Amino acid sequence: MSEEDDIFPTGLSVEQARARIVAAVQARNMPAEPVEVSMAVGRILAQDAHATRDIPGFANSAMDGFALRGMDLPTTGEKSFRLVGEVFAGGSIAMPVVADACVRITTGAPLPPGADTVVVKENTRIEGGRIAIAAGTKPGENVRPAGEDFRCGELALARGARLTPARLGVLASLGVARVAVARRPRVVLLTTGDELTAPGEPLGFGQIHDSNRFSLGALLESLGAQLFRHERVRDDPAALRDALQRAAADADLVVSSGGVSAGEADFLPRLVADIGKVHFWKVRIKPGMPFLFGQVGGALLFALPGNPVSGFATCVTLVKPALDAMRGVAEAPTQLHARLRSAIDKRHARVEFQRARLEGDAQGVLWALPHARQGSGMLRGVAEADALIALPEGAHEFAVGDIVQVLPLPGWPA
Numbered sequence: 001m002s003e004e005d006d007i008f009p010t011g012l013s014v015e016q017a018r019a020r021i022v023a024a025v026q027a028r029n030m031p032a033e034p035v036e037v038s039m040a041v042g043r044i045l046a047q048d049a050h051a052t053r054d055i056p057g058f059a060n061s062a063m064d065g066f067a068l069r070g071m072d073l074p075t076t077g078e079k080s081f082r083l084v085g086e087v088f089a090g091g092s093i094a095m096p097v098v099a100d101a102c103v104r105i106t107t108g109a110p111l112p113p114g115a116d117t118v119v120v121k122e123n124t125r126i127e128g129g130r131i132a133i134a135a136g137t138k139p140g141e142n143v144r145p146a147g148e149d150f151r152c153g154e155l156a157l158a159r160g161a162r163l164t165p166a167r168l169g170v171l172a173s174l175g176v177a178r179v180a181v182a183r184r185p186r187v188v189l190l191t192t193g194d195e196l197t198a199p200g201e202p203l204g205f206g207q208i209h210d211s212n213r214f215s216l217g218a219l220l221e222s223l224g225a226q227l228f229r230h231e232r233v234r235d236d237p238a239a240l241r242d243a244l245q246r247a248a249a250d251a252d253l254v255v256s257s258g259g260v261s262a263g264e265a266d267f268l269p270r271l272v273a274d275i276g277k278v279h280f281w282k283v284r285i286k287p288g289m290p291f292l293f294g295q296v297g298g299a300l301l302f303a304l305p306g307n308p309v310s311g312f313a314t315c316v317t318l319v320k321p322a323l324d325a326m327r328g329v330a331e332a333p334t335q336l337h338a339r340l341r342s343a344i345d346k347r348h349a350r351v352e353f354q355r356a357r358l359e360g361d362a363q364g365v366l367w368a369l370p371h372a373r374q375g376s377g378m379l380r381g382v383a384e385a386d387a388l389i390a391l392p393e394g395a396h397e398f399a400v401g402d403i404v405q406v407l408p409l410p411g412w413p414a
């Protein structure tokens with residue numbers, strides 16, 4: 001491919017690569033689909049969710065105790081109140097509270113008419129049919145007013161919000177049973193290489209088990225994709241062409257691993273140029289330099305290098321932004337920085353993503369501990385890491401205490 005620079009760009013920076021990827025997915029927003037709230041964790045909200053009533057819907061008690069009028073409270077010592085009834089959460093409607101009277105109340109029960117304060121059980125004493133209440137409670141205390149969490153009409157969750165467990169709780173408390181979320185981009189994963197064998201199958205000479213199918217497959221799902229299908233493909237141009245075309249017919253995104261470098265059996269770049277379009281090839285990144293972004297039929301193609309760590313790192317840095325943009329993710333990932341616990345001598349000018357553990361100290365400093373195994377074939381380094389640390393382009397030597405950007409890996413903190 002001697003004329004490759006004329007056909008498509010090569011050697012982009014990570015930022016340029018990401019910008020081109022995000023631009024290419026702009027017109028590929030996933031349609032909304034309804035799902036049960038119980039099934040919606042991790043999904044991206046497709047419509048704003050407003051409170052259609054106050055939450056809570058009525059003033060209620062924050063504690064177990066006695067509801068009364070704040071103006072009747074003693075300022076010193078103790079005062080005796082007449083017990084006129086009781087009200088439990090979800091149950092009875094209580095009688096109004098008048099001067100120097102109180103009602104026994106449990107947490108979450110509606111405040112009886114007239115009452116505006118709850119005295120916790122611990123500050124009371126039962127005295128025959130009456131309740132002795134000690135000074136110390138302020139008027140209005142231990143009451144949750146209507147609408148204190150959400151006011152009727154207020155925006156509770158904006159379109160593009162990631163549905164965390166707590167946000168599912170918010171939707172449910174608003175009375176929402178089904179919610180519109182972005183459809184998950186459908187991914188077909190192709191792992192390529194004559195050396196690959198499925199786990200459980202015996203290994204022939206020179207063969208390895210196909211680990212990318214599992215690490216990348218799970219990573220893609222944890223980044224919001226639906227792993228629609230996986231296929232293992234031989235290093236054979238005809239087989240690859242067939243697999244790519246079938247994948248493109250079924251997928252929003254095709255993600256492949258292997259066969260994208262400049263070796264004798266690396267057929268992908270030529271093939272994609274023939275049957276589709278290469279948007280760019282090779283990024284100034286380590287690991288993962290041979291990364292290719294292109295298109296086959298209507299599907300976008302992310303061709304990741306076969307080295308397990310390279311595939312993982314490029315998926316986190318270059319495929320994730322596409323999955324987020326397609327789903328309309330509105331919240332930018334938290335920018336995290338840490339100090340290096342050990343010095344690094346980076347001998348090249350590319351951006352490097354190193355595997356690291358994260359550790360916070362008692363002074364509030366986050367430390368990144370680079371893993372000893374940084375080889376791009378050593379999956380163990382990723383398995384034992386919490387994050388990728390980004391060593392910027394150009395710079396060569398990093399000292400202990402230098403501040404670096406860190407990208408937490410999915411699942412962190414464990």
Ligand code: AMP
Binds near residue numbers: 191195196209261308
């Ligand atoms: P390639 O990018 O095809 O040149 O592969 C680079 C390295 O990654 C080689 O050592 C391959 O054996 C290895 N490799 C490729 N695909 C996989 C896979 N699916 N699982 C584990 N290792 C792989």
Ligand code: MG
Binds near residue numbers: 192194235258259265
């Ligand atoms: Mg290969």
